Amino acid sequence: MIDFIHVTKSYPNGDIVLNDIDFSVSPGDFIIITGESGAGKTTVGRLLIRDLIPEKGKILVDGVDLTKIKPQNIPLIRRKIGFAFQDFRVIPDKTIGENIIVALEIAGYDAKKIPEKVKHTLSMVGLAGKENLFPGQISGGELQRASIARAIAAEPPILFADEPTGNLDKKTSLEIFNLLQKINSDGTTVIIATHDVTLINQNIGRHIHLEKGKIVKEEKHQVEKKEVKE
Numbered sequence: 001m002i003d004f005i006h007v008t009k010s011y012p013n014g015d016i017v018l019n020d021i022d023f024s025v026s027p028g029d030f031i032i033i034t035g036e037s038g039a040g041k042t043t044v045g046r047l048l049i050r051d052l053i054p055e056k057g058k059i060l061v062d063g064v065d066l067t068k069i070k071p072q073n074i075p076l077i078r079r080k081i082g083f084a085f086q087d088f089r090v091i092p093d094k095t096i097g098e099n100i101i102v103a104l105e106i107a108g109y110d111a112k113k114i115p116e117k118v119k120h121t122l123s124m125v126g127l128a129g130k131e132n133l134f135p136g137q138i139s140g141g142e143l144q145r146a147s148i149a150r151a152i153a154a155e156p157p158i159l160f161a162d163e164p165t166g167n168l169d170k171k172t173s174l175e176i177f178n179l180l181q182k183i184n185s186d187g188t189t190v191i192i193a194t195h196d197v198t199l200i201n202q203n204i205g206r207h208i209h210l211e212k213g214k215i216v217k218e219e220k221h222q223v224e225k226k227e228v229k230e
């Protein structure tokens with residue numbers, strides 16, 4: 001589903017962030033990319049949605065090489081990957097429901113089905129009844145749920161969640177982690193970028209540990225799998 005092949009990425013200041021990285025993701029995987037702040041986790045996500053291009057190597061999503069893709073085909077790739085941003089990026093002057101509507105509209109979702117889909121998605125992430133609240137009126141954990149809801153609303157086969165527990169307490173972090181596991185068991189391939197030891201210590205999924213531009217450790221833990229979205 002995803003292949004990083006000899007991927008090297010540096011930023012204009014010359015620092016190499018990812019140095020000849022190889023890894024693959026299969027449909028249904030639950031992957032946790034770990035590493036200290038600055039290790040390159042967000043860079044992996046930005047490469048995956050073709051927000052960045054590597055200097056060397058290939059990034060394949062369903063066999064399509066993102067380093068060669070034409071600009072007009074970028075939206076097709078982005079529909080395959082829901083991205084829950086570290087800073088949420090919800091629109092502050094729209095309600096939680098309206099934020100989901102915008103995401104569905106951008107994804108070209110059938111307009112007639114949008115109201116039902118908004119309800120279903122909010123209930124899925126545990127925000128039933130919060131549809132008419134504004135982002136400033138909900139808690140940090142709920143904001144993270146809203147951000148995840150927006151990322152998965154149009155049912156992309158892959159979800160990339162960047163530091164989904166960034167500013168949350170341990171209990172709320174585990175609730176978000178449980179939600180991500182539920183999304184995975186419903187068939188979505190989930191990739192989490194985190195430096196949160198609370199999540200890492202759950203020993204669930206496959207861990208890819210980044211250090212000094214390299215993958216220094218890959219560990220596989222048991223994860224329950226059901227039917228997979230392709």
Ligand SMILES: Nc1ncnc2c1ncn2[C@@H]1O[C@H](COP(=O)(O)OP(=O)(O)O)[C@@H](O)[C@H]1O
Nearest residue numbers: 011012017035036037038039040041042043044
């Ligand atoms: N747009 C950018 N320009 C220059 N350097 C960047 C940029 N984005 C990230 N970096 C640098 O790349 C490194 C990896 O960043 P990032 O992928 O955000 O790490 P992580 O998500 O693991 O904290 C850091 O040293 C960061 O300062």
Ligand SMILES: [Mg+2]
Nearest residue numbers: 041042162163
């Ligand atoms: Mg990051």
